[in-house]
Amino acid sequence: MHALTRSFAALSVLAVVAGILLSLTFTSMQWTGRNTTPSSTSGIPVEISVPPPSTGQRHGYTSVASILELFARRLEALRVSLSISTGVPRTITPIIVGGLPLLEKSRSQPSPQYYSGTNVQVEGVDEEDVVKNDERYIYVATGGEVRVFDTVSKKTVSRILLPENYQVHGLYLDKGYLVVIAGSRGVLQSITLLYTGIALQHGSTLVVVYNVSNPSTPIEVGRAVISGIFTGSRLSSGILYVVSSSSAYIIGENGSIKPFIPSINGEPVEDILIPEGLTLPLYMVTVYSLNLTSMDSSNLTVVTGSVDWIYMSRERLYIASKYPVYMVLDVFFQEALVNASIMSGAFPEDVLRDVSSYASRGDYNSAYRRIVEYLNSRSMEEASKLIDEVNRVLSDLIPRVEDSTVFYMVDVNGTSLAFRGSIKVKGLILDQFAMEEMNLDGRRLFITATTLTTAFFKAYYTRYQPPMVVGDASNLQVNVVECVESRCVTIPVFLNASRMIQQPVAWGLWYMLTGSDTSNLVAVVDLSVNKTVAVLSDLAPGERIYAARLVKNMFYLVTYRRIDPLYAIDLSNPENPRVLGYLKTPGFSEYLHPVSGDRLLGIGLGGNGGLKISLFDVSRPEEPRESAYIELPGWSPVFSDHHAFTWDPLRGNAYIPYSYTTSGVLVVKVGDSSLHLVKILQHPGAIRAVYIGGSIYTVSWSSIAEWSADTMQLIGEYKLG
Numbered sequence: 001m002h003a004l005t006r007s008f009a010a011l012s013v014l015a016v017v018a019g020i021l022l023s024l025t026f027t028s029m030q031w032t033g034r035n036t037t038p039s040s041t042s043g044i045p046v047e048i049s050v051p052p053p054s055t056g057q058r059h060g061y062t063s064v065a066s067i068l069e070l071f072a073r074r075l076e077a078l079r080v081s082l083s084i085s086t087g088v089p090r091t092i093t094p095i096i097v098g099g100l101p102l103l104e105k106s107r108s109q110p111s112p113q114y115y116s117g118t119n120v121q122v123e124g125v126d127e128e129d130v131v132k133n134d135e136r137y138i139y140v141a142t143g144g145e146v147r148v149f150d151t152v153s154k155k156t157v158s159r160i161l162l163p164e165n166y167q168v169h170g171l172y173l174d175k176g177y178l179v180v181i182a183g184s185r186g187v188l189q190s191i192t193l194l195y196t197g198i199a200l201q202h203g204s205t206l207v208v209v210y211n212v213s214n215p216s217t218p219i220e221v222g223r224a225v226i227s228g229i230f231t232g233s234r235l236s237s238g239i240l241y242v243v244s245s246s247s248a249y250i251i252g253e254n255g256s257i258k259p260f261i262p263s264i265n266g267e268p269v270e271d272i273l274i275p276e277g278l279t280l281p282l283y284m285v286t287v288y289s290l291n292l293t294s295m296d297s298s299n300l301t302v303v304t305g306s307v308d309w310i311y312m313s314r315e316r317l318y319i320a321s322k323y324p325v326y327m328v329l330d331v332f333f334q335e336a337l338v339n340a341s342i343m344s345g346a347f348p349e350d351v352l353r354d355v356s357s358y359a360s361r362g363d364y365n366s367a368y369r370r371i372v373e374y375l376n377s378r379s380m381e382e383a384s385k386l387i388d389e390v391n392r393v394l395s396d397l398i399p400r401v402e403d404s405t406v407f408y409m410v411d412v413n414g415t416s417l418a419f420r421g422s423i424k425v426k427g428l429i430l431d432q433f434a435m436e437e438m439n440l441d442g443r444r445l446f447i448t449a450t451t452l453t454t455a456f457f458k459a460y461y462t463r464y465q466p467p468m469v470v471g472d473a474s475n476l477q478v479n480v481v482e483c484v485e486s487r488c489v490t491i492p493v494f495l496n497a498s499r500m501i502q503q504p505v506a507w508g509l510w511y512m513l514t515g516s517d518t519s520n521l522v523a524v525v526d527l528s529v530n531k532t533v534a535v536l537s538d539l540a541p542g543e544r545i546y547a548a549r550l551v552k553n554m555f556y557l558v559t560y561r562r563i564d565p566l567y568a569i570d571l572s573n574p575e576n577p578r579v580l581g582y583l584k585t586p587g588f589s590e591y592l593h594p595v596s597g598d599r600l601l602g603i604g605l606g607g608n609g610g611l612k613i614s615l616f617d618v619s620r621p622e623e624p625r626e627s628a629y630i631e632l633p634g635w636s637p638v639f640s641d642h643h644a645f646t647w648d649p650l651r652g653n654a655y656i657p658y659s660y661t662t663s664g665v666l667v668v669k670v671g672d673s674s675l676h677l678v679k680i681l682q683h684p685g686a687i688r689a690v691y692i693g694g695s696i697y698t699v700s701w702s703s704i705a706e707w708s709a710d711t712m713q714l715i716g717e718y719k720l721g
Contacts, residue, residue: 128170
């Protein structure tokens with residue numbers, strides 16, 4: 001191959017790789033709408049991929065087998081090592097019963113009274129939690145069982161045991177039905193790449209539905225076993241939606257990597273959707289819907305690159321898939337390096353001929369090894385000059401790399417599920433609260449906030465000197481220094497070991513990220529026309545998002561590096577979102593909760609590293625202010641799980657599980673412009689607080705404590721038998 005022809009061939013391939021590294025561009029299923037507004041970030045900040053109208057055919061969907069087989073070969077070439085741990089759970093026989101027994105009234109049915117529910121993001125869309133309650137009973141999931149506690153008789157009235165190896169992830173209560181969602185990790189396999197590993201996890205998710213019209217005798221009325229690790233779920237209008245994910249690959253007995261097809265109740269799924277242009281087909285995501293009354297069900301499976309968070313409105317489920325820079329580079333670095341080496345023309349003709357031959361067959365691993373082999377044969381100075389020439393090409397074609405998040409959309413209508421394409425946004429999403437739908441004047445909008453990291457990308461070559469054992473060295477001495485305050489003593493220790501000498505050995509050719517910068521952006525997408533209407537970029541350069549919350553037309557963000565800025569972003573004009581104001585205070589909030597009036601409660605870390613509870617007055621968004629705060633040493637599970645937070649609007653109390661030298665639940669009175677720590681309800685291991693009538697119940701894995709809601713005095717503590 002002539003040098004000029006070789007360069008053009010490499011250029012075309014590298015241009016494709018550059019596109020992948022720069023923006024992880026996803027093409028549409030058949031039609032692609034890429035609509036953006038001007039932004040200070042480079043490239044296209046938001047891309048929308050919309051599938052074609054349903055015509056009875058799979059437009060734009062490529063062959064599952066061919067796509068996965070091709071990527072499996074790439075993984076086999078890239079892997080450094082394989083790891084397999086056994087531990088397959090025993091087979092669970094699925095029981096699907098059509099129709100449920102008529103619900104009977106409990107023998108002692110209390111009159112309706114004031115009681116708490118799970119803290120959720122969207123009103124009317126329930127979320128799973130390990131503690132659920134109604135007006136009388138408290139259901140507690142711990143390990144592989146569920147215990148039902150009666151607040152009238154003050155005792156555990158029933159226990160539900162799940163199959164061995166299954167751990168409960170969460171519960172639902174809905175009109176006399178209890179839903180238990182559990183998972184089993186199954187076999188863990190992994191592929192180690194340059195810097196990261198790809199976990200090949202193949203567990204299962206178990207869904208069991210019980211009739212609890214009489215909670216002392218729960219009756220199982222149906223169950224389903226779904227391939228994959230439990231990722232999330234929602235319950236709306238009596239329909240359960242469960243999301244599970246499993247690796248798209250499995251390692252065979254001979255070490256080969258094969259595609260993995262998920263199943264439901266032992267039957268392989270029929271339809272697997274793979275958007276054309278998907279660059280990292282790593283996971284199978286299965287959405288399973290179940291009508292709790294009729295037991296009708298449906299399912300849909302989509303191949304994605306990762307599964308990180310889910311969000312659901314009443315009409316649509318969003319699955320957020322994060323693509324950090326290093327994950328992409330681990331897969332595509334060899335390809336980019338090989339083609340840049342060809343284009344540089346810096347290597348001898350015979351080396352370029354071999355490398356080009358390997359690359360033309362798609363064998364980038366062999367091409368990469370040929371380059372390393374030649375570098376090893378040269379002096380370090382010569383090798384470094386060659387890599388400088390390769391980096392010159394890389395810097396021209398791939399000047400900067402950045403991460404992104406893809407939101408896969410599934411419309412929900414009863415048990416019906418329909419894939420509606422994806423939205424790709426630059427940057428990584430924090431959690432489910434950083435994405436939400438908003439209805440404004442009849443327009444259906446999708447709002448998201450991400451933290452964007454960009455960096456320079458280059459190859460580097462190193463050698464090191466690993467130890468080589470020769471001869472005897474029983475007198476090898478190691479000096480150990482022991483210090484107590486300012487007093488130190490050196491203790492010689494003699495090792496009976498072999499003497500180690502160094503012999504230069506090539507370590508390898510790697511990539512490096514330098515000059516990393518972070519900033520944040522907010523994107524607004526009009527779902528009615530599948531168009532990006534605004535991108536607000538370059539928010540808080542150098543900082544990261546730590547909390548987000550949409551309240552009416554205002555989007556609140558907390559970013560952090562050294563102090564805690566609370567941003568108020570006005571979305572009343574979707575085409576022109578504006579930062580109205582921001583407030584900087586020490587520490588940062590991990591969770592934001594709207595309370596009555598124009599107030600936000602922030603829960604997070606204080607300036608001294610302890611727990612801080614802040615009350616923000618946002619009545620004037622252009623000048624938000626911290627009206628009051630409470631700071632104390634300790635930690636709360638609310639930092640990472642919003643379900644642990646309970647808001648009591650009637651009494652104006654916030655209940656926050658807390659741990660320090662003691663543990664229990666903080667009772668915080670929230671005034672118009674004040675916060676008051678009423679009491680710490682001391683209960684070792686407390687993870688939740690619920691209220692029923694005039695009592696507050698703190699819940700741990702082993703007991704429930706009852707407190708008077710008026711006096712905060714302990715009424716009694718009861719073991720969960």
